Amino acid sequence: MPQGTDDHIGARLADYRKLRGLTQSGLAQKAFVSRGTIAKVEAGLSPATPGIVAAASRALHVPVDVLNGQPYMSELQQDRLDAMIEPLTAALDMYDLGPDPDITPRPVAALAADVERLCEGTCATEYKGIGEALPGLMSELTTAVGLASFGAERQRLAELLAWTYWVAYEFAYRLGYHHLAAIALERMGWMGEQAQDPLLLALRLARRSSMLLRRGDNQMAERILERGHRLVEQADDPHAVPALAVGGSLHLAGAIAAAQAKNKDSVEEYLKEAGAAAKRIGRDVPGVYWASFGLTNVKHFEVATAVELGDLGAAVKEARKLHFPAGHPPMRTGRYYIEMGRAYAQMGRYEKAEEQLHRARKIAPQQARYHPLMRSTIGVLVRHQRRAPDGLVSLAGWVGMI
Missing domain, CATH: 1.25.40 (Serine Threonine Protein Phosphatase 5, Tetratricopeptide repeat)
Structure with a gap:
């Protein structure tokens, strides 16, 4: 089901606060923020910034992704990204199983070219293309490393495999699969050591x-x-x-x-x-x-x-x-416009805030669609206006809030 504008980070924060038997003042004291900030976030009238969500998460002993409502399953299913998580998980699990007898690795140059394309796609936030290509390439490189003799070529293959783990981290993290992202980072460190x-x-x-x-x-x-x-x-x-x-x-x-x-x-x-x-x-x-x-x-x-x-x-x-x-890189530019949307929303400049969010969508659409700060800011803009402009309604529908 789509996430409604009344089902937001602040509402979930309020639910867990009450379950923990805390008042807004009590949570504010534990999280080292003002009661007014907690009140505005819970009401959905102020963006739930990463710092506030992290502080509330720590105080309430609730994972950040739970407060953020991630991953956003309806949208992942619509974009057919959810089906890419299981193959990626399986490829990450192959790390210590040795060469796969059913895989014949291509030459290093061909593998390197594919890794380069995946890294470029990551910086462009092209999640679908990444999710389709990554598991197979990771499995092929895992086998190539297992077959290679110790030396310069094996170090090069280890470096390439480490980069696929970096791509896996970015892919999983941006889509809200933070546990999987943490595993990918561990694999990246293990293979980075072998790449020296x-x-x-x-x-x-x-x-x-x-x-x-x-x-x-x-x-x-x-x-x-x-x-x-x-x-x-x-x-x-x-x-x-x-x-x-x-x-x-x-x-x-x-x-x-x-x-x-x-x-x-x-x-x-x-x-x-x-x-x-x-x-x-x-x-x-x-x-x-x-x-x-x-x-x-x-x-x-x-x-x-x-x-x-x-x-x-x-x-x-x-x-x-x-x-x-x-x-x-669209990853950087898109994130910038999301941040500025949040800033203008906090300043009460709602038209300017909406403009920034539209820019984020245009530059890095998949990043914007799955970014919790994008959703939080859209919700704030909707609640502060008697009648949401058509463009804002379109944004809210696109990220799955209506």
Whole structure:
């Protein structure tokens, strides 16, 4: 069944709060937010930001995906994405079974080309194409690694298999299958070790920190990011573009962690370090370790951290300076417009907020359709207007809220 506008994150939060015998003030105290914030979120009048959901999840001992209502099964079934989860789960389970006698792996170059296409599709949020191709390629690479002799070729195959695990993480995580995403990350670390690539392992830690931030564990996320920086220092050339891109991405992840902890000084320090790395590179390098890093991404995170800190005026001011170049990864651009939709909704600028959400849908439709913040913000816009505009009704129907 579609998720109605009266069945939202705030309503689920209120249900679990009552089951735990807490008042709004009691939950606010446990979650370290104001009672007014809890009241607005429960009423669906304020976006349920990732930080608030994480804090409530921790206080109520309820998983974040339960509060978010993920995965969104009706929409997954409509898009035929639900049928792709079982084959992916089976492919992830093959990791320690050795070569499959029914699979004859293709040459390394052909496998590498397919992995490249999958990584590009991931950054473009083309979930259906990813879900169809990923299990087979992962199984083929698992067999190829098992058959290969130790040496440079086996390391290369291990690297390629590690990237398919990264793709599996992104695919599962974005669709709300967070347990499966966690398994994919573990497999990525295991194979990254065999590839002997510290930058690949550091990038994995950046994704692991994101999962911790989703649960509101800022301190552990920052500890993991520190470990990531130590791995970057182990790269063959810590001052080359790949190491700068991965290190810069770790700094941006740190900035988000600090923003969720409301530590503005740390946010500024992380952004300063990321900016220095981007300036040394001198250009955007979206395909380097698929970190989507560069000057544009640093500007994006300046806006995103201002939103997270609640400094919405500064966020809008910085947003005026941000221009995405042609070819910038839709994963990043789409997320930016979702974040700005939330910011404008919090400011009471509802027409502007709706405009941002339409942009997110146009740029990265599958990402927008399955993003909980997109749904939360749409619900806020509907509840704040006596008669929802046709465009907003269309958005609500598209994500399955009506």
